[in-house]
Amino acid sequence: MNDSNSLHWSFDYNYGAQNPQFAQELIGTLRGYDPEVAIRGTQTPQTITHVYNVLPNYWRGYSRGGDTETLRIGTAVIERRKNDNLWHYSVKYENTTSGENLQMQFCCSDENYRPLRSNWSINVRNSAGDEYSQLTCTGYLASDSEVRLRINGNPEIAAGRMSASVKLTCNWALFDVIPTLARTIQASGDGVDIAVLEDLEQLRLKSKLGFLESIQTPIPLDGYYLYGAGLLPSYWWLDGHGDVAIVSTFFETLVLREKMGEDV
Template sequence: MNDKSEHHWSFDYNYGAQNPQFTQELIGTLKGCYTDTDARDTRAGQVITHIYNILPNYWRGYAQSGAKESLSIGTVIVERSKQDGLWNYVVQYENTTSGEHLRMRFRCCDVHYRPLTERWRVDAQNSGDDKYSELTCEGFLVGDSEVRLHINGTEVVVGTVGASAKLTCNWAFFDVIPALAQTIRASGNGVELTLLEDLEQLRPKSRLGFLESVETPFPLEGYYVYGAGLLPSYWWLDVHGNIAIASTYFETLVLREKIGGIHE
């Protein structure tokens, strides 16, 4: 990382003569998003969509011969709508360099923690042409405590959650963090939750806390997610209540487009 950079270390991945520059790509993507028309208010049944560019944190692992105009290696689309008191999520993750394509569908209760309910499903594909190029995983709760997955015909018990645990998914953080922002800041020590990472890996006693506020490249509030067995991630909330940047160990999601509002 660049010690002289004005940008926060959690999303500062400029390296030497790297071209395209990570920071320029990040700022340009956000500027393009913010010049669009403001998001509309949300009503029941209206789909809310946030589209993110995927930027690699370590470009050398992806760089190819020849000039490349964009640093983006793929797209994440987060769609959700509220129906009959539940939030219906459809998340699509596509990495054009690895050929990985994920489609995740799940439902959450209409409370700030977005607890998972009913069944969920993950469809995964890659660019291979053998029997391992596709995988389907379906999950559900038994007795509101036991997490089970049904993977290509085999059922496995992932683990159990306590009666008071708040089981949610990292792909719901795009709504969980804006909803809990004031609570997190007021707590001083963050909030504890049980995370089902990518709807597959159970991460109990994960913690969502406040990191700090920055003014560069835009006014943003930072939040962290830590937990046993979980790589840390950093989520940056803009003044409009959108997650503008979500940075994990290997890649950073940058908001490119927003359709619909996030509040009623």
């Protein structure tokens, strides 16, 4: 921590030009989230949903012309349910700066690393107003551990290859992988190896999850990091309930706003 009045350096973006203040909005969002209420607020049985506000770090200029009452420039909604030893994910990520609204559907095995299983799909709608309005993409893992994608129904393309022993998951499954592996990561010293298919499109091999530190401000949080080739370092903070409360890169911060559903 920098001093008693500041947040952690990995998500303290209370830059003077930001109005409203980043810290105020981050803490307000976290305080608005009541885990006790959240756990009772079941929607569909055995479906767990986390909702995150996306805040811009440093400069709100990326949300030019937007809502002046909030820094929020997007929302991420992560839903998953377990069925037949598979976790079925449905992720919605809306970003008012890019104009993109991504909907991702994928499955993972019910294992600690949540290995990604074939097939998956991405549907993107773009509201930015130029010629690009939508995109569909489906993907699967070929038998030779090659990631293959089909964009707009056209011929398949190879999106990367890995060895069969690589533990591949999706970055959106890390919201479960990190809580599940928390003790393993903490005990590992140098961290644990993992591969990530970022947004189900970009293969990031040779990545690592490690433990950062525990802090008390703004609430008790345990910090983890993810870094690797082609990835910008990201910092993942678990609250006392084992939920990812904050995810921060140098560029943006996701703050837990709402949780629904029973833990399975």
